[in-house]
Amino acid sequence: MVTRRRFLKGSLAAGAVALLPWVPRVAEAATLRIRPSWSTFCASEMFPVYIEAIRTMQANLNSADPASWSYWVDVHKNFCPHRTAYFLAWHRGFLFRLEAQLRKVAGNSNLTLPYWDYYTNPVMPVEFTDPASPLYVLNRRNTDVTAALALDAFADSVVNFQSGLVNAFESTLESLPHNPVHNIIGGAMGSVTVSPRDPIFWLHHANVDRLWAAWVSAGNGRTMPPKSDTYWKGSFVYGAALPTMARTWAFDTLGLGYQYEDGSMPVALPAPPPPAPVSAVTMQAFSSTLPQALVMTLGSGQPLALDERSVTIKVPLDAAGRSTVRSLLLRQPAKGAPPAVNSSLRVVLDGVRLTPLGKEGGFFHKLYINLPTTPGLSQPESRYLLGTLGPFEITSMLNHERLHGGKMHADNDPVQLSFPITDALREIWPEQLEVLTISFVRMDNGTPRKGRVITVQELRVDASDPAAMPAM
Structure with missing residues (x-):
């Protein structure tokens, strides 16, 4: 685990890799950024930079411009794969492209996307409930996602990756907790066509991406199709204003130049609030x-x-x-x-x-x-x-x-x-x-x-x- 102190010191250069629990497995990563948990991120100097970048993008009403918030809503509606292969890989590229656009809008190359680890704290961060903040949207139904969580995807029997195989991580994770987190929050998050409009979408998907990386690192028979496999042939599309991305780019996070503050799978569910729902285990x-x-x-x-x-x-x-x-x-x-x-x-x-x-x-x-x-x-x-x-x-x-x-x-x-x-x-x-x-x-x-x-x-x-x- 990358400590909060290390993140706050801004250890973003390649020289900081020696401080981390693992090193890049591929050569593409000239620098290694750390995607932090929300609590770490809020205590850093990047938090106000992030807020202003989102505010600026939301104010841009040109949906054909990647510097507008609505551009990314349309990309998700028109290109995202759900209920099929590449659900995880396409969204990894989606986050990577949006993160790059945030840095461009902010004029700050150190800005990274944070993640919301709802297995540790299932209540939506309070910063997203302030009506004066660009992180706030109307019509959310819930801010506690406890009922949406499950550990099925992290069982030792889930050893295959892609949708279409038995014991497949990709489809299991999409079913629980990905879809239910969208459902429980509701509002824009409850619809696949507009869910990226809610800024909590990006923290949710950063956590989904983190859980995928953690599953791979856990080993114990868990198997990804190798980079040479035909599964990785082809490319992903992220709208007319951006170049396509080779699927191989999404093979792991390190090849894209980032990793997560916490690279471990969840081992327990948070205690449910009263009245207790049916156990998810x-x-x-x-x-x-x-x-x-x-x-x-x-x-x-x-x-x-x-x-x-x-x-x-x-x-x-x-x-x-x-x-x-x-x-x-x-x-x-x-x-x-x-x-x-x-x-x-x-x-x-x-x-x-x-x-x-x-x-x-x-x-x-x-x-x-x-x-x-x-x-x-x-x-x-x-x-x-x-x-x-x-x-x-x-x-x-x-x-x-x-x-x-x-x-x-x-x-x-x-x-x-x-x-x-x-x-x-x-x-x-x-x-x-x-x-x-x-x-x-x-x-x-x-x-x-x-x-x-x-x-x-x-x-x-x-x-x-x-x-x-x-x-x-």
Whole structure:
């Protein structure tokens, strides 16, 4: 860990590398800047420089100019990959380009982006809640992101990197905590198309980038595709006013000339504030009939409305359905095949929409399959967790279809979301297959506004033959 004293002394030159716990692995880094934690950054001479640079960029109304704040909002809307490969690498380049622009606007080559380590302090820094500051934006729903945090991405079993592989860090980190932090804060942060408008976006993504670097450094079987791999061929785009960036530039932070004040993965979650939400690590006596939960049987075409309550959906299986599910679960996964080939069972949500209240954010739902009903059980939640659902996931899908499917969506158009369940069912192997239960567990700050936030036209379980699916 780089100490606060070392950072405050401004040890930015290559000669300071000897003071750090590791040295650059690549030759591109002529100097090594330190991206500090927010608390360190606020105590440094760079803090007022940063504030004025942001204020200047926000005052620039030319969205075609990289010196304007809106330029970066548009770049994220038009080029960012979510729910797909390069989510982490593209955003690393995005931060790197913005950081360079901040230095240019400030006229100070020592300025770096800080990060918000919400695993240490889950409450948004107070400087972002001052209405007189350029760090403040209207309509945030929450400033405490405790309910958004999880340790799933840092488990020893998560050894692969890129989306599309089993036990993949990139997709696991995107699902938790990346998306839920966006959802819990809400406001602009809850929508993929405008989230960079909120200055907390940049601290959030700097922390996501830091967690990626920490995962790589942790070793213990964790594997990145080597720089020579075809995965790194090609380039990233950051708007018409800036040159493209070779993907290899984002291979690690040291090649870009920076590292983080703290290079370690989180090992514990912050204590939840009262009233305590459901544990993000284990479940004690966690039932599919949660207190104040709705228990429903969803028929074909029957709509579902999600509000401030948790909901369990029962999906009955007839004799043919039970036979199909057992057959697919007993089939051996194809060795080395991407998960999509082996994930033959999926929960599909069709016609998903946000309500006006839902667009404000401040919440998300965790989706589980077959939560146990026996009191006293204690199992990792990852055994049952399928993913998360909130404003950011829905707007991400809308934007993904616009960018990659050529579909021009309005903000209230419906989308389809699917969640693979094959691996989870193989892991828990339910004794009874007459009914599958899908639980939507509401996560928020403990004092939610009441009302519908998400509507789903139809929930169904799809089964497909993996042998008939195309290889990816």
